[in-house]
Amino acid sequence: MKNVIQPVKGTRDFYPELMALRNWLYGKIRVVSERFGYQEYEGPFIEKIELYAAKSGDELVNQQSFVFQDRGGDPITLRPELTPTLARMVAQRQNELTFPLRWWSFGPFWRYERPQKGRTREFFQWNIDLIGVNTPEADAELLQICANFFREVGLGPQKVRLLVNSRRLMDQQLAKLGLEGDLRRAAFRLIDRMDKLQPSEWNDYALSQGLSIAQLEGIKNLLSNDEGWHQSEELCHVFELIQLTGLADYIRYDPHIIRGLDYYTGIVFEAKDLDGGRSILGGGHYDNLVAAVGGNPLPGVGFAMGDVMISLVLEKYGLIPPLPQNPAQVLVTVFDESRLASSFALAMQLRNAGLNTVFYPEAAKLPKQFKYADRIGVRFVVVSGPDEEAAGVITLKDLLYRTQETLTVPSAVEKIRALLAVGQGL
RNA sequence: GUGGCUGUAGCUCAAUGGCGGAGCGUCUGACUGUGGAUCAGAAGGGUGUGGGUUCGACCCCCAUCAGCCACCCCA
Structure with missing residues (x-):
């Protein structure tokens, strides 16, 4: 057996048992997506790197993408995410499509990272987006879809939680502290790292980035204030709507949620396993993405969920039912x-x-x-x-x-x- | 990209630097027209790979590959 050629690092072989699980998950995703009237679509698995260079963020493009040259010498990348493809597809047919547009997809993605628990180099992702309106109702719908999915697979609000914040709110609050430009970006990174560093390390890091003591205190107050969302009209409205859905227990304001992707402009959110802490899915509202790939400005809101983490969480809680071994009767x-x-x-x-x-x-x-x-x-x-x-x-x-x-x-x-x-x- | 742990039979794991074992699984038979149980027997590895130290290496050292875990980042 030692002569068997090894698979590519970070890939998984879908033997029938695992394939059955993947298809089961796909089925749940389909049920929930279609319950809200979303249409399934798919994009190419390879794209030009410029598509991501437009807006995805430096690290994702320059360090985490599989890039190669085609025979003509053009740089091609295995898609690391779907949202830019979606923006491109929408931009291409902007005048033919009917908005608001509701689309979902479940397909493979690649990121060149060190594999570890819950992370592989090749993974499947559920993407779901609502494009063409800029209302709290749209944002609330996506949160509702997340929560409804969790309920569909048996993950209660005691196990997973949707943490919601607003980039706009954070921008306003940081502006009040006099943080602009590079300093504001530093502050975002700081917020992102708060639960990963010891308090003293965190303070040192903040000061080394050029923040004043007063600004540091201001950020601390901002992060410890669970009621901060009252100052955001959009968050107030979104939370009001969620109250009407019976899914409010899943959702909570959390000022620590920032998200790495550069294109988010409004609400941002992540779902976390309350027991494990790792992020199960993430998403947010983006105003400029369609324009960034060459279309006319069009807002959107959506999220992505990887198959690896959700499968681990479902397995941990024993929520994966016995799946048929064989189709034969x-x-x-x-x-x-x-x-x-x-x-x-x-x-x-x-x-x-x-x-x-x-x-x-x-x-x-x-x-x-x-x-x-x-x-x-x-x-x-x-x-x-x-x-x-x-x-x-x-x-x-x-x-x-x-x-x-x-x-x-x-x-x-x-x-x-x-x-x-x-x-x-x- | 950084750090740590691990790598022995198909699987899970044993083996003071001194002849590599067990359980499970597989195969065969007991059961010559009936599966899961039980019993008996058999097959199957030379220790991830490449070097080095040693009289002698699964064991120690170096490199490399892979897996896992944490960081980074993120689904």
């Missing part, structure tokens, strides 16, 4: 060499009757064939030997209930249908 055994062809035909007969059927492709001993059916998770086994053949019937065994009866093919089909309906989820 029936296995047709081969009694002996002489019956290979008749069994082969019988299997197709069952498929034509609408049953997912596996045919055992050689004349092995029956115990082996039963064992195989059991292992791969097929519930029903059909046997057709000399006795059955003489009587014009087949034997049907239910491995789940260990029952068995002999009956004609059409009644066996009916029997299986009836038992599948009853035994679902057992």
Whole structure:
């Protein structure tokens, strides 16, 4: 086994078990997205690097992207996020699309980072955006979708929380402290780092960035004030709306939330596992992104959720249901060499009757064939030997209930249908 | 990009610097028309890779690759 070529660092192999989980998650995402009337879309997996250079932020573009040259020498990047692609797609058809536009997507992304818990170099992401209106109702809808998703998968507000802030509010507050330009950007970084540094280190860092003692105190007050949102009209309005949804327990104001992406201009939010602390999803409101890629100005709000962290969280809380091992419902055994062809035909007969059927492709001993059916998770086994053949019937065994009866093919089909309906989820 | 831990059979792990083992799994049989249980037997690795130290290396040293964890950053 040592000669097997290793997979690319930070990638995952989706063996059927993991693929089933991915598709289960995809299904939940689809249900919630469609519940709110969003349409599924997808963009290319590769883009020109300029697309991200426009607005995504330096680190994401210069250090975390997979970049290569195509044969013509043009720099191409594996997409590290979807929002710029979305902005581009919207800008290209700006005059044909009907706004407000509600789109969602679930696809692969790549970031060149050191893999660790909850982070791989290739991951899947749910992106969902509402574009074309600039209202608190739009912002509140996206928060509602997040919370509704958590409720859909069984994550209650005691386990996860949506932390919300406003870039606009933070800008105003920092301006009041006399922080402009580079100093304000430094302050944002400072806020971002507060829970990662010791208080004394944090103070030193702040002063080293050129902030005054008074400004530092001002930031501390800002961050410790849970009621700061009252000074933001948009946050007040958003929180009011959330009260009407029955999902308010999920949502809380948190002035520490800043977000790394440069294009956010209004509310920003992150969902966190209250037990683990890591961020499950993040998003916000952006006013200028469509214009940044060459379109006319158009606001939007959206978020992205990676599959890796949410899967870890769901697994931790035991919220991933048992997923079907095998799509097959029936296995047709081969009694002996002489019956290979008749069994082969019988299997197709069952498929034509609408049953997912596996045919055992050689004349092995029956115990082996039963064992195989059991292992791969097929519930029903059909046997057709000399006795059955003489009587014009087949034997049907239910491995789940260990029952068995002999009956004609059409009644066996009916029997299986009836038992599948009853035994679902057992 | 920085730091730490780890790397032995398909899997989970043992093995003072002195002949590499166990459990689970797999295969075969007991059970010659019936799966999961039990019992018996068998196959399967030369220790991630490349160097070095040593009479002798899974064990010590260096490098490298990979995984994990934290930082950075973020989904």
